[in-house]
Amino acid sequence: MNIRVVRVGLLDSGIIAETGIQVVATRCFHLDENQTVTCSAATTDVSGHGSILAQIITGLAPSVEILSAQVFDGARPSSPAVVAAGLKWLVEEGAEIVNMSFGLVTDRNVLRSACKLASPTGVVLLAAAAARGHMVFPAAYPNVIAVTGDARCAVGELSCLQNGWADIGACPGGLDHKPHHRGGGASFAVAHVTGFLARSIGHGAVVDNAFEFLQSHCSYFGRERRTED
Numbered sequence: 001m002n003i004r005v006v007r008v009g010l011l012d013s014g015i016i017a018e019t020g021i022q023v024v025a026t027r028c029f030h031l032d033e034n035q036t037v038t039c040s041a042a043t044t045d046v047s048g049h050g051s052i053l054a055q056i057i058t059g060l061a062p063s064v065e066i067l068s069a070q071v072f073d074g075a076r077p078s079s080p081a082v083v084a085a086g087l088k089w090l091v092e093e094g095a096e097i098v099n100m101s102f103g104l105v106t107d108r109n110v111l112r113s114a115c116k117l118a119s120p121t122g123v124v125l126l127a128a129a130a131a132r133g134h135m136v137f138p139a140a141y142p143n144v145i146a147v148t149g150d151a152r153c154a155v156g157e158l159s160c161l162q163n164g165w166a167d168i169g170a171c172p173g174g175l176d177h178k179p180h181h182r183g184g185g186a187s188f189a190v191a192h193v194t195g196f197l198a199r200s201i202g203h204g205a206v207v208d209n210a211f212e213f214l215q216s217h218c219s220y221f222g223r224e225r226r227t228e229d
Helices: 049-060 080-092 109-121 186-202 210-216
Strands: 007-012 023-031 037-040 065-070 097-100 124-128 145-149 158-160 168-170
Touching: 007 049, 007 080, 023 080, 037 080, 049 065, 049 186, 065 080, 080 097, 080 109, 097 186, 109 124, 124 186, 145 186, 145 210, 158 210, 168 186, 168 210, 186 210
Parallel strands: 007 065, 007 097, 023 065, 097 124, 124 145, 145 168
Antiparallel strands: 023 037, 158 168
16 A cells, blocks of 8 residues: 655654654754744754654655654743744645644644644644643634643543543653553643544545544543444
């Protein structure tokens, strides 16, 4: 079977070269001394967060091409303007799915606009959301699929939550994670959904509506009920 290569954008802390993951394009976005967004060559992934996400994504979908927009300063994402610039670049580079494994507590017009402008291009935006509590951004935007960790989910399983905070739940740990064990939470779950979706598209799935497609492949609905085999 011919497997189509899917371009995945990773909006995170970069990727360590030693992981061996093929990155087809990478840029670093940051604020200069005048608080203006600047684009430069990517540096090493100091926190290791982006590298772990990339390993999960490529482990589930080995044929993907990774585009890396480095917007983290250490362990935290930079300003919303920096995140927006990174997202814009990923869309321009042809990303079909963008993985945003973080959440900002405050809504900002610059980030909202970047997500809105990405929608007409057909790119699927996936972002981390809290399982309960307060909304975070960009997950709270209507054109972004909000993903959180679900302790029930093994690798390759999804849950449909739609609980007001998150749309889809997924494995909260690495590729060797077992259900009902502590994991990395929502940020890792986003990578699992990204990998699942990229693999499905690469194998020929027609995804006109990403949320409906993911929902149709969920093993769990709500907090307890499971679909029949």
